[in-house]
Amino acid sequence: MGDYLALGEFPATRLRRMRQSVFSRKIMQEHHLSTHDLIMPLFVQEGKQMQTAIDSMPGCFRLSLDHVLAEVETLVQLGIPAIALFPVIPKEKKSQLAEEAYNPQGLIPSSIRSIKQHFPEMGIFCDVALDPYTLSGHDGLMNEAGTDVDNDRTIDILIQQALVQAEAGTDVIAPSDMMDGRIGAIREALEKHGFPSVKILSYAAKYASAFYGPFRDAVGSASQLGKANKHTYQMDPANTNEALREVALDLKEGADMVMIKPGMPYLDVVQRVKETFRVPTLVYQVSGEYSMLKRAVTEGILSEQAIVESLLCFKRAGADAIITYFAKDVAILLTSKMR
Ligand code: PBG
Numbered sequence: 116m117g118d119y120l121a122l123g124e125f126p127a128t129r130l131r132r133m134r135q136s137v138f139s140r141k142i143m144q145e146h147h148l149s150t151h152d153l154i155m156p157l158f159v160q161e162g163k164q165m166q167t168a169i170d171s172m173p174g175c176f177r178l179s180l181d182h183v184l185a186e187v188e189t190l191v192q193l194g195i196p197a198i199a200l201f202p203v204i205p206k207e208k209k210s211q212l213a214e215e216a217y218n219p220q221g222l223i224p225s226s227i228r229s230i231k232q233h234f235p236e237m238g239i240f241c242d243v244a245l246d247p248y249t250l251s252g253h254d255g256l257m258n259e260a261g262t263d264v265d266n267d268r269t270i271d272i273l274i275q276q277a278l279v280q281a282e283a284g285t286d287v288i289a290p291s292d293m294m295d296g297r298i299g300a301i302r303e304a305l306e307k308h309g310f311p312s313v314k315i316l317s318y319a320a321k322y323a324s325a326f327y328g329p330f331r332d333a334v335g336s337a338s339q340l341g342k343a344n345k346h347t348y349q350m351d352p353a354n355t356n357e358a359l360r361e362v363a364l365d366l367k368e369g370a371d372m373v374m375i376k377p378g379m380p381y382l383d384v385v386q387r388v389k390e391t392f393r394v395p396t397l398v399y400q401v402s403g404e405y406s407m408l409k410r411a412v413t414e415g416i417l418s419e420q421a422i423v424e425s426l427l428c429f430k431r432a433g434a435d436a437i438i439t440y441f442a443k444d445v446a447i448l449l450t451s452k453m454r
Contacts, residue, residue, distance in 0.1 A: 146430045150194040150449055155442035158333050159226050160203040171329035172406050177203045180226055187234050193446040197238030199438055203334050204247045213248035217275035224283035231284040241285040243277050244292035252339030254292040263347050266294045273297050274304045281310040291318040293348040302369030317370035320358035323349035326377045326403030358384050377401040382432040389433030398429045400439040
């Protein structure tokens with residue numbers, strides 16, 4: 116603090132001087148938001164010509180592959196570097212053992228192949244977790260007593276899921292399941308099966324958050340999960356030291372990037388992770404954050420600028436990139452501002 120005071124005193128120092136013109140505000144801007152920072156999540160569903168509104172996420176849709184391809188074309192034109200795919204699996208394909216998660220002809224592998232064929236330059240992030248595929252709605256298989264997920268048996272399935280996605284051509288495997296030891300196991304399998312270039316984004320610090328509600332609605336895992344919760348694998352929102360341990364382990368096991376999730380209520384975690392590890396750090400502005408902001412903007416309570424501000428604040432906290440349902444809208448805003 117002493118150093119700051121030594122820089123000057125009023126009136127020699129007037130901090131408002133630099134704020135008084137557009138040019139000087141621009142040149143002293145410390146952090147910047149660009150389209151290149153944005154990753155767009157997409158919900159994929161089976162069928163053709165399907166575009167189903169998600170009630171709890173106004174403006175977001177479950178898309179069949181033909182619509183996904185049209186959307187990706189727009190995203191490429193806007194300069195968005197990557198998408199994150201999430202499947203909507205019909206109930207009859209969910210099972211106790213989540214076999215559909217590693218079906219090579221399944222919704223996600225087929226989507227990857229088709230997107231890569233048409234838009235090879237678009238980066239694809241694929242979620243690795245079993246919740247869209249299990250009857251329980253949990254991210255893992257249940258133990259025999261049905262009291263908890265079975266960590267190690269789940270890892271065996273996650274490996275198969277990751278290999279099927281890698282085979283289909285995904286660029287990034289993004290395990291969001293929070294099982295212990297899965298990053299190392301997936302990394303080893305990728306090396307062994309000839310996928311040394313496939314990147315891993317670990318959802319390293321993923322909290323057991325109420326902000327995922329609308330997402331569970333979107334992929335239809337809410338009804339499966341019922342009153343159950345994910346407290347035995349996702350983190351307690353009260354903890355940050357534990358987040359650092361999660362990140363340290365995942366990096367050691369071979370993660371190329373780490374993620375903090377949710378975003379806005381967890382900026383302190385983003386900052387600590389970035390300062391401690393200085394590795395590519397991503398943040399996920401999750402469904403609940405999206406829906407709150409979207410509704411406030413739609414109802415005229417907040418201006419659209421609140422959305423851009425929320426993303427810029429992630430950059431200030433230390434995030435390198437942001438997964439956000441606003442990616443497309445904000446890319447359009449940023450592009451129109453440049454003109
Ligand atoms: C699945 C998964 C979830 C999200 C991303 N991957 C939900 C959950 O863990 O229950 C949440 C994303 C969002 O809320 O936008 N493992």
